[in-house]
Amino acid sequence: MPEQVVSIRPSVRDNGIMAIDDMLCMHCGACVGTCPTNAIFLNEVYLTFNEDCTQCGMCVKVCPVGAIDYPRGHKLHTMK
Amino acid sequence: MSSYQYDVVVVGAGPSGSMTARYAAAGGCKTLLIEKRQEIGSPVRCGEGLARHFVEDTKMPFDQKWVGREVKGAKIFSPNGTELTIEEAHAGNEVGIVLERDAFDKAVAKEAAKAGAEIWLKTTATAILKDDGWVRGVHAKRLEEEMNIEAKCVVAADGYESQVGRWAGFKTLLKAGDITGTLQYRLTNIGPGHDFPDYCEFWLGTIAPAGYIWVFPKDDMTANVGIGVSLDRLKNRVDIKGYLDRWIAQDPRMSRAQPLDMVTGGVSTAPPIKKSVGNGIALVGDSARMIDPITGGGIGNGMLAGMILGKVLAKCNEAGDFSEAALMEYEKGWRAKLEENLYRNWLAKNKLVTLSDREFDDIIQVLAEVGVHKLSVRAILKVLKETKPELVAKFAEFI
Numbered sequence A: 001m002p003e004q005v006v007s008i009r010p011s012v013r014d015n016g017i018m019a020i021d022d023m024l025c026m027h028c029g030a031c032v033g034t035c036p037t038n039a040i041f042l043n044e045v046y047l048t049f050n051e052d053c054t055q056c057g058m059c060v061k062v063c064p065v066g067a068i069d070y071p072r073g074h075k076l077h078t079m080k
Numbered sequence B: 001m002s003s004y005q006y007d008v009v010v011v012g013a014g015p016s017g018s019m020t021a022r023y024a025a026a027g028g029c030k031t032l033l034i035e036k037r038q039e040i041g042s043p044v045r046c047g048e049g050l051a052r053h054f055v056e057d058t059k060m061p062f063d064q065k066w067v068g069r070e071v072k073g074a075k076i077f078s079p080n081g082t083e084l085t086i087e088e089a090h091a092g093n094e095v096g097i098v099l100e101r102d103a104f105d106k107a108v109a110k111e112a113a114k115a116g117a118e119i120w121l122k123t124t125a126t127a128i129l130k131d132d133g134w135v136r137g138v139h140a141k142r143l144e145e146e147m148n149i150e151a152k153c154v155v156a157a158d159g160y161e162s163q164v165g166r167w168a169g170f171k172t173l174l175k176a177g178d179i180t181g182t183l184q185y186r187l188t189n190i191g192p193g194h195d196f197p198d199y200c201e202f203w204l205g206t207i208a209p210a211g212y213i214w215v216f217p218k219d220d221m222t223a224n225v226g227i228g229v230s231l232d233r234l235k236n237r238v239d240i241k242g243y244l245d246r247w248i249a250q251d252p253r254m255s256r257a258q259p260l261d262m263v264t265g266g267v268s269t270a271p272p273i274k275k276s277v278g279n280g281i282a283l284v285g286d287s288a289r290m291i292d293p294i295t296g297g298g299i300g301n302g303m304l305a306g307m308i309l310g311k312v313l314a315k316c317n318e319a320g321d322f323s324e325a326a327l328m329e330y331e332k333g334w335r336a337k338l339e340e341n342l343y344r345n346w347l348a349k350n351k352l353v354t355l356s357d358r359e360f361d362d363i364i365q366v367l368a369e370v371g372v373h374k375l376s377v378r379a380i381l382k383v384l385k386e387t388k389p390e391l392v393a394k395f396a397e398f399i
């Protein structure tokens, strides 16, 4: 039985801080204006998270399309 | 690196920024309006409802091009389906015109250009220039070019993200209970019912916790159908979409409806911010959290504040003084027009979000029986107090 090697969605970028699904994201900025530590950077089509993030999860919940998740390995990670 | 000099640089060409640029330029300021997108007004991130009076208040030349549909009024639905109709003459701030916002935002920018403002697209402010307790301009990127735009005053009109203000040290942070996540589809092939498409609809209750679902008609079979849910009621990823999709699935008018576009965004439902001006900087519109906390409407308030700010900037320019003290005239001006209403509606919102579906049903039932002639929270509460005081015990302090 061959071993399954990778099982993350190809559109998900996970920088160990938080994860963003580029194919879901609408680049609307709802997460940016919500983040209490200003840890989200967005320039119309590219979104990423920096070390100021406290993994509070506000962006995960406010994102209307569910494009943000905790990073892989985090107990609250839910992206398949 | 290149460098440019202006009297005023406005960051963000939404309705608030363009209106500010228009009145600043008209008053003689050398004004630059920068916008990070490649097209003003697009993609649309809005339900597009606007009360007519804001158009007149800000002297926007009327143009059928930016009118999607004019409605007769508003309908409010309680969780059990009880319907309250309010005719246009009495409706509050958010109904009247359903805009074509991509065209509308361009029309406001056109007025800014006519008044003499320069507009740069694909130009993103990436930092502010600070010196000696003063904001002196912004650092920006325009296509490949990195630049400093020096200005006597920076206007932060960058919308919900509110980054420019935060860079300058303004407290535009929001509490979870004052944040609403929104999702909207423009649906077409909507069937008849509830007098569609003559009214803007607001659906209340646990279908949209501490928020509501709206149906704003665009033409006789198309509408913006959206939802706002308060962040403090959301538990999991994609909850918002779940709420909206479930509601659409149970409305018979929508059974064959198909989407033409999809919109997401953040909306603040916060009390007015403590401070909106500093030495060489002013905040306006969504970036200054000027959205009405009950309706979520922010176009009109932003334009009104932008007009006030533009006029004050012209005065500051004549006096050669863009200090915080000089800019206070703007802060006083917008507070006089908007603050009381923003604050009251924020307090009222905090009570409204505690109502159960039963309470909404009872309240709408009573209102539908006695009729409402003015869509304002206070007017509604007064009607209720006279007919069913026990229903509004929670709101005693507002009456």
Ligand SMILES: Cc1cc2nc3c(=O)[nH]c(=O)nc-3n(C[C@H](O)[C@H](O)[C@H](O)COP(=O)(O)OP(=O)(O)OC[C@H]3O[C@@H](n4cnc5c(N)ncnc54)[C@H](O)[C@@H]3O)c2cc1C
Pocket: B011, B012, B013, B014, B015, B016, B017, B034, B035, B036, B037, B041, B045, B046, B047, B048, B049, B050, B094, B123, B124, B125, B126, B157, B158, B159, B160, B161, B163, B182, B183, B184, B226, B263, B264, B265, B266, B267, B284, B285, B286, B287, B291, B296, B297, B298, B299, B300, B302
């Ligand atoms: C789904 C939804 C439905 C809504 N429905 C309604 C409604 O029916 N009626 C109503 O009145 N209001 C509604 N609102 C609120 C309304 O959209 C806003 O209040 C309104 O757009 C505020 O205008 P503004 O000019 O302040 O900001 P915006 O319209 O957000 O404009 C900000 C501009 O700044 C630009 N920008 C941001 N950062 C930078 C930067 N660093 N450099 C350069 N440019 C930058 C952005 O690209 C944008 O163009 C809704 C909002 C949402 C999300």
Ligand code: SF4
Pocket: A020, A024, A025, A026, A027, A028, A029, A030, A031, A032, A042, A047, A062, A063, A064, A065, A066, A067, A068, B264
């Ligand atoms: S809230 Fe969601 S859709 Fe909007 S920019 Fe953030 S990640 Fe993208």
Ligand code: SF4
Pocket: A018, A034, A035, A036, A037, A038, A039, A040, A049, A052, A053, A054, A055, A056, A057, A058, A059, A060
């Ligand atoms: S988890 Fe919290 S701190 Fe981290 S990016 Fe999201 S909102 Fe910001």
